[in-house]
Amino acid sequence: MAIANGKGGVGKTSTATALAGLAAAAGYNILLIDLDPQGNVGEDLGYTGAGLGDEGAGIVNALVTGTPLAISVPQAREHVDVISGGERLDDLAGLLLARHSRGNEVSSVLAGPLAALLDTADYDLVIIDCPPGEPNLQLLALGAARWLIIPTRGDAASLKGMSRIAQRMVEARSSNPSLELLGVVLFDIASSATRMKRMITEQIEEALGGVAPLFENSIRHSISAMDARGRGMLVHEYAAQLEGEPFWQALREGRRPSSPGSAPALAGDYASLAHEILTRISTLESESAPAGVA
Numbered sequence: 378m379a380i381a382n383g384k385g386g387v388g389k390t391s392t393a394t395a396l397a398g399l400a401a402a403a404g405y406n407i408l409l410i411d412l413d414p415q416g417n418v419g420e421d422l423g424y425t426g427a428g429l430g431d432e433g434a435g436i437v438n439a440l441v442t443g444t445p446l447a448i449s450v451p452q453a454r455e456h457v458d459v460i461s462g463g464e465r466l467d468d469l470a471g472l473l474l475a476r477h478s479r480g481n482e483v484s485s486v487l488a489g490p491l492a493a494l495l496d497t498a499d500y501d502l503v504i505i506d507c508p509p510g511e512p513n514l515q516l517l518a519l520g521a522a523r524w525l526i527i528p529t530r531g532d533a534a535s536l537k538g539m540s541r542i543a544q545r546m547v548e549a550r551s552s553n554p555s556l557e558l559l560g561v562v563l564f565d566i567a568s569s570a571t572r573m574k575r576m577i578t579e580q581i582e583e584a585l586g587g588v589a590p591l592f593e594n595s596i597r598h599s600i601s602a603m604d605a606r607g608r609g610m611l612v613h614e615y616a617a618q619l620e621g622e623p624f625w626q627a628l629r630e631g632r633r634p635s636s637p638g639s640a641p642a643l644a645g646d647y648a649s650l651a652h653e654i655l656t657r658i659s660t661l662e663s664e665s666a667p668a669g670v671a
């Protein structure tokens with residue numbers, strides 16, 4: 378599954394890491410790939426602060442030499458292995474650009490090394506977090522994915538970014554015909570804003586040419602998302618910590634007591650969204666499975 382939008386700051390990384398963490402907590406084996414030179418997955422999971430991760434060097438090496446991808450941060454959480462991103466991926470963007478300008482297809486470059494890794498490992502779900510720019514890096518992800526999820530805010534620029542990624546999806550389909558749009562996630566929006574949701578749905582349908590499988594569950598605006606990332610924690614982990622801490626604990630340790638605020642509600646949004654995403658995948662994949670295959 379690729380998580381992408383041609384616009385920055387629309388919740389791609391937050392959705393990728395929350396979904397990875399929640400699905401893993403539910404018992405799925407997850408591989409999370411960070412294809413972004415910004416490497417923000419490492420902030421959400423806290424491994425950058427711990428000095429782990431290779432800034433994307435392993436991805437570059439595998440794609441240049443055509444060898445299997447390798448895990449760079451094993452067990453970032455229980456049941457979550459990570460292939461880390463970071464500034465080394467800038468080298469890859471340049472190499473792919475050269476390849477593209479020589480008329481070679483870019484979209485199939487990741488699929489081989491990823492398939493080689495998946496032959497030797499047992500993952501239920503692979504989640505790829507994409508960068509907002511770097512069309513060639515986005516194409517790599519779309520060339521390897523079965524499903525695309527597009528998170529978007531409700532503003533015009535995010536919707537424009539969405540139509541850019543839709544065009545890229547059409548391009549990637551020439552080498553990866555099984556790629557489909559799983560759905561669109563509304564990010565940083567009030568859950569009660571039904572009129573606004575309807576308006577955005579119409580705009581999404583326009584941007585994507587008629588098909589807009591919008592997820593019912595959206596992600597609310599909440600400052601606790603920043604607090605969680607600042608601590609290298611996923612939102613549901615942060616919410617659980619705040620809710621589980623006796624009120625006197627902070628006082629005893631000389632810290633300022635903080636109330637759970639909106640963290641549990643935000644974690645609830647991600648849990649509902651994760652459930653909707655996993656259910657939709659399982660429904661669609663069982664519909665498309667050949668007869669006789671469970």
Ligand SMILES: Nc1ncnc2c1ncn2[C@@H]1O[C@H](COP(=O)(O)OP(=O)(O)OP(=O)(O)O)[C@@H](O)[C@H]1O
Pocket residue numbers: 384385386387388389390391392413415417507508509565596597598599600602603606643
């Ligand atoms: N629920 C939320 N409400 C408001 N702001 C949020 C929320 N969740 C995350 N943010 C903030 O929004 C910003 C973008 O989030 P995120 O990094 O997930 O988006 P992105 O699409 O991956 O961005 P980029 O394009 O830079 O990779 C971050 O600064 C984050 O702290």
Ligand SMILES: [Mg+2]
Pocket residue numbers: 389390391413417506507508
């Ligand atoms: Mg990001």
